[in-house]
Amino acid sequence: MIKLSPRLTAIAGLIEPCSLFADVGCDHGYMSLYVLENWKANRVLCIDISLKCLEKTIKLLKKNQAEDQAIFYNCDGLKSIRQVPDEVLIAGMGGTEIINILEDYSRVRDLSTIETLIIQPMRDEYAVRRFLNANGFKIVVDHVIKDKKIYHLIKAKRGAQNLDEFHLMFGAVEASYFTKDYLLWLREYESKCQRILENANKILAVNKSVKGTLNLIQNQIKTVEERIC
Numbered sequence: 001m002i003k004l005s006p007r008l009t010a011i012a013g014l015i016e017p018c019s020l021f022a023d024v025g026c027d028h029g030y031m032s033l034y035v036l037e038n039w040k041a042n043r044v045l046c047i048d049i050s051l052k053c054l055e056k057t058i059k060l061l062k063k064n065q066a067e068d069q070a071i072f073y074n075c076d077g078l079k080s081i082r083q084v085p086d087e088v089l090i091a092g093m094g095g096t097e098i099i100n101i102l103e104d105y106s107r108v109r110d111l112s113t114i115e116t117l118i119i120q121p122m123r124d125e126y127a128v129r130r131f132l133n134a135n136g137f138k139i140v141v142d143h144v145i146k147d148k149k150i151y152h153l154i155k156a157k158r159g160a161q162n163l164d165e166f167h168l169m170f171g172a173v174e175a176s177y178f179t180k181d182y183l184l185w186l187r188e189y190e191s192k193c194q195r196i197l198e199n200a201n202k203i204l205a206v207n208k209s210v211k212g213t214l215n216l217i218q219n220q221i222k223t224v225e226e227r228i229c
C-alpha cells in the first residue's frame with residue numbers, strides 16, 4: 001500500500017466508488033494507484049499533459065501490477081479522452097487552469113456526465129466555486145487543510161446550488177469553517193490584504209476594495225475564533 005501525504009490522504013478520503021475514475025494531472029500516480037488498490041473504480045484514466053510526468057504514473061502502476069486497469073493519456077485535460085468518467089480528480093493545479101480544463105471538456109461533452117468532481121486548486125478557489133455554482137454542480141465538501149502549505153479541497157456533485165458572495169469567498173460549507181487550519185487560511189488571507197494595502201497606499205480604488213475585503217475577513221476571523229478558541 002502506498003503512503004500518502006496529509007494532502008493526498010485528505011483527497012483520498014473524498015473519493016467515492018465509481019465506474020470510471022479520471023486522475024487529471026496524475027504526475028506521480030499515487031492517486032491513480034490508491035483508487036485501484038482500494039477498489040474505488042474498475043478503471044482509471046491517468047491523464048497528464050507532460051509525458052515525463054505520465055511516465056511516472058505508468059512506472060508506478062506497472063510496479064504494482066495495476067496497469068491493466070489503467071488507460072494512459074498524454075494530453076491536455078479531458079479534451080482527447082474517448083471514455084466518459086463519472087468521477088474526476090483535478091488536484092495540484094491553479095484554479096484558472098482547472099476551470100479551463102472543465103470548460104474545454106464542456107465543448108466536447110456535457111459536464112453533467114460527471115457525477116462527482118474532486119478539486120484541489122493551488123489558488124483562485126473563489127473562481128472555482130463560482131464556476132461550479134454556474135455550471136450545474138453542488139459543492140458538498142469545501143474545507144481547508146494544512147500540509148506543507150494551506151490547501152482548499154472541494155468536492156462537488158452534479159446538482160443545483162445558488163451560492164452568494166459570502167459563500168463563494170469563504171467556502172460553500174459553513175460547518176467546515178470551524179477548524180484551526182481554516183483559521184490559519186483566514187489569517188494568511190488577512191496578511192495578504194494588509195500587504196496589498198501597504199504597497200498601494202495612495203491608489204484610492206485599490207484601497208477601498210481591499211479594505212472592504214479585509215473587513216469581511218476580520219469579521220470572519222472573529223466568528224471562527226469565538227467558536228474554536
Ligand SMILES: C[S@@+](CC[C@H](N)C(=O)[O-])C[C@H]1O[C@@H](n2cnc3c(N)ncnc32)[C@H](O)[C@@H]1O
Pocket residue numbers: 024025026027028047048049050053075076077078090091092093097101
Ligand atoms: C503539481 S502536479 C500535481 C500532481 C497531483 N495531481 C497532485 O495533486 O499531487 C500537476 C500535474 O498536472 C499536470 N498538468 C498541468 N496542466 C495539465 C493539463 N492541462 N492537463 C493534464 N495535466 C496537466 C502537470 O504536468 C503535473 O504533472
